[in-house]
Amino acid sequence: MSRLLTVEGLTTEFKTERGIVRAVNNISYTVDSGEIVGVVGESGCGKSVSQMSIMGLIPSPPGKVVAGTAIFGNTDLLKLKKESKEMCEIRGNRISMIFQEPMTSLNPALTVNKQMSEMLLEHKSISKKEARERVIDMLRQVGIPDPESRADDYPHQMSGGMRQRVMVGMAMICDPALIIADEATTALDATIQAQLLEMMNNLVREHHTAMVMVTHNLGIVARYADRINVMYAGSIIESGTVKEIWANPLHPYTESLIHCVPQLGQKVEAIPGMPPSLINRPPTCPFLPRCKYRQKCCFEDPVQELTLVEGTHSTMCALRSGGAKNEQ
Amino acid sequence: MSNNIIEVRDLKMYFPVLRGLLKRKVADVKALDGISFDIKEGETLGLVGESGCGKTTVGRNLIRLYKPTDGSIVFKGKEIAKAKEKDLGWVRREMAMVFQDPYSSLNPRLNSAEIVGEPLKIHNLVSSKKEFNERVEELFVMSGLSPDMMDRYPHEYSGGQRQRLSIARALAGDPSLIICDEPISALDVSMQAQILNLLQKLQEKREGLSYLFISHDLLAVQYISKRVAVMYLGHIVEMADSEELYSHTLHPYSQALLSAQPLPDPFIEENREVVVMQGELPTPLNPPSGCTFHTRCPMAQKICSEKAPELKDVGCGHCVACHLV
Numbered sequence: 001m002s003r004l005l006t007v008e009g010l011t012t013e014f015k016t017e018r019g020i021v022r023a024v025n026n027i028s029y030t031v032d033s034g035e036i037v038g039v040v041g042e043s044g045c046g047k048s049v050s051q052m053s054i055m056g057l058i059p060s061p062p063g064k065v066v067a068g069t070a071i072f073g074n075t076d077l078l079k080l081k082k083e084s085k086e087m088c089e090i091r092g093n094r095i096s097m098i099f100q101e102p103m104t105s106l107n108p109a110l111t112v113n114k115q116m117s118e119m120l121l122e123h124k125s126i127s128k129k130e131a132r133e134r135v136i137d138m139l140r141q142v143g144i145p146d147p148e149s150r151a152d153d154y155p156h157q158m159s160g161g162m163r164q165r166v167m168v169g170m171a172m173i174c175d176p177a178l179i180i181a182d183e184a185t186t187a188l189d190a191t192i193q194a195q196l197l198e199m200m201n202n203l204v205r206e207h208h209t210a211m212v213m214v215t216h217n218l219g220i221v222a223r224y225a226d227r228i229n230v231m232y233a234g235s236i237i238e239s240g241t242v243k244e245i246w247a248n249p250l251h252p253y254t255e256s257l258i259h260c261v262p263q264l265g266q267k268v269e270a271i272p273g274m275p276p277s278l279i280n281r282p283p284t285c286p287f288l289p290r291c292k293y294r295q296k297c298c299f300e301d302p303v304q305e306l307t308l309v310e311g312t313h314s315t316m317c318a319l320r321s322g323g324a325k326n327e328q
Numbered sequence: 329m330s331n332n333i334i335e336v337r338d339l340k341m342y343f344p345v346l347r348g349l350l351k352r353k354v355a356d357v358k359a360l361d362g363i364s365f366d367i368k369e370g371e372t373l374g375l376v377g378e379s380g381c382g383k384t385t386v387g388r389n390l391i392r393l394y395k396p397t398d399g400s401i402v403f404k405g406k407e408i409a410k411a412k413e414k415d416l417g418w419v420r421r422e423m424a425m426v427f428q429d430p431y432s433s434l435n436p437r438l439n440s441a442e443i444v445g446e447p448l449k450i451h452n453l454v455s456s457k458k459e460f461n462e463r464v465e466e467l468f469v470m471s472g473l474s475p476d477m478m479d480r481y482p483h484e485y486s487g488g489q490r491q492r493l494s495i496a497r498a499l500a501g502d503p504s505l506i507i508c509d510e511p512i513s514a515l516d517v518s519m520q521a522q523i524l525n526l527l528q529k530l531q532e533k534r535e536g537l538s539y540l541f542i543s544h545d546l547l548a549v550q551y552i553s554k555r556v557a558v559m560y561l562g563h564i565v566e567m568a569d570s571e572e573l574y575s576h577t578l579h580p581y582s583q584a585l586l587s588a589q590p591l592p593d594p595f596i597e598e599n600r601e602v603v604v605m606q607g608e609l610p611t612p613l614n615p616p617s618g619c620t621f622h623t624r625c626p627m628a629q630k631i632c633s634e635k636a637p638e639l640k641d642v643g644c645g646h647c648v649a650c651h652l653v
Binding site for chain 2: 042043159161162189190191192193194195197198216217218219220222223224242243246247256257258260261262263264268269270271272274
């Protein structure tokens with residue numbers, strides 16, 4: 001496995017009337033080729049914003065990537081201008097994205113073939129005819145029945161599940177090294193979601209494509225991801241392989257998150273309170289007001305960075321990473 | 329049985345499809361095609377299924393937001409399926425509803441005390457302003473909201489708190505049945521758990537409070553319900569006690585639905601076989617013949633496309649509608 005993407009110190013802020021919202025706060029993570037990395041967290045924790053920052057998709061103003069690097073190959077993605085030639089060369093070709101809402105992310109005025117071959121004609125030097133063949137082949141791979149005729153359909157002629165299959169096909173068609181799937185299956189029904197996830201999993205494993213799976217559904221990451229980053233209030237608070245995290249959740253938030261999802265035959269423990277406001281955040285741990293293990297030192301010490309505990313498992317919690325002075 | 333709070337028999341709800349200048353009826357969407365179930369006093373019945381299977385239509389029929397095409401609904405011993413709108417006042421007090429979207433189900437121009445207290449005024453349950461305030465405060469506390477927030481407007485609340493407001497409003501008439509239509513699907517995981525626990529706590533506190541809990545989230549339904557009914561295309565295909573249904577799933581559709589739900593535990597997922605069901609939900613405008621599930625069923629036989637299976641008890645109250653069970 002080789003390193004594909006190295007993100008360091010990424011910080012994204014939005015200017016609002018009430019103050020500066022720091023949506024992503026100094027996060028660092030890596031993605032290796034061929035692996036599936038899950039990014040989990042609740043809404044507003046910065047999981048989508050962090051991915052959009054890397055792709056140069058943050059609307060500016062009001063948003064701005066204020067610090068950090070994201071090394072992909074030899075390029076720092078955050079240094080590239082949004083519409084620059086280099087960025088366009090990477091976006092859609094080397095890194096592609098699948099968004100949540102399949103109706104709004106497809107162009108309603110173009111046929112499926114037109115918008116999918118647009119990618120190929122933009123990035124690869126092939127003829128329209130060859131592009132159409134590749135599109136039909138891709139549609140077959142993502143499980144669209146009768147792809148020869150469906151390729152000339154418009155998005156509104158397809159169901160939600162079909163449209164999302166087209167989105168997956170579109171993301172895969174240039175054979176990218178990395179796919180970012182931002183809540184790609186959230187809007188779909190349970191059985192359709194399962195079909196799509198299985199298909200995506202098989203496809204990326206087959207093509208040896210890396211995937212960053214942004215989701216709030218712990219079940220999905222437990223089933224498909226190799227590693228996870230858990231995000232809370234703009235920070236990655238815990239990171240590790242799926243099994244490391246479930247066997248021994250280090251950060252109290254991760255622990256509570258796992259316990260507050262109903263499982264067969266288990267009691268649900270709710271997390272009291274609400275996520276904090278991202279404006280004027282205190283220097284202490286963001287989870288502090290809701291944490292059931294908090295101690296005196298938590299109120300005094302500034303928040304830690306993500307610290308490696310063992311193996312590949314790291315956490316931001318001072319009590320659990322051995323960083324605290326008076327651990328019980 | 330007398331301790332059934334509501335008995336539904338052969339409930340049908342057809343929505344006409346109108347076309348052309350004269351709005352002639354060209355077809356029916358059979359949203360519900362013969363549904364029967366009971367809810368006992370103090371019991372929670374979970375209703376699961378994918379979108380378009382008719383689960384919301386069931387809830388709206390019970391509280392008579394829709395007028396059923398056919399069938400009977402006996403609520404507290406009285407037939408309400410065909411009752412006139414003016415005779416339904418008591419039903420709307422005794423039965424309340426919590427909707428899915430906490431943003432559009434609260435009037436943005438009323439403050440939260442007015443929203444929660446509106447049923448008290450409509451049903452003349454309080455006689456003075458003082459009593460009104462006391463009662464609203466009590467409802468706030470019951471739903472886990474601080475009474476200091478009584479004069480705030482809905483936009484000042486977060487999603488989870490808005491859903492608490494909806495629950496407080498539902499409790500105002502002191503109902504015996506609350507229909508919860510996807511009450512947690514618009515919320516974040518940590519908020520979902522809070523709402524689930526709140527609903528359970530309320531049921532413990534107020535004896536005899538029943539819920540119809542409608543959701544597409546199998547794990548949440550399993551957690552909160554005593555009995556669970558699985559719906560597919562306007563029919564109940566399986567109904568059983570929650571534990572029984574999840575441990576001995578009989579209907580192929582319920583099995584597929586359960587398998588499609590990823591469990592939040594990698595150690596279980598590792599050894600779990602994923603059965604992916606083919607195809608998509610057929611349109612209720614022209615449902616398949618016989619068993620409506622036969623087009624997607626991995627075990628379908630000849631009889632399945634010819635004859636519709638009936639919901640039959642296979643023991644211990646476990647009912648299933650399948651020829652092959």
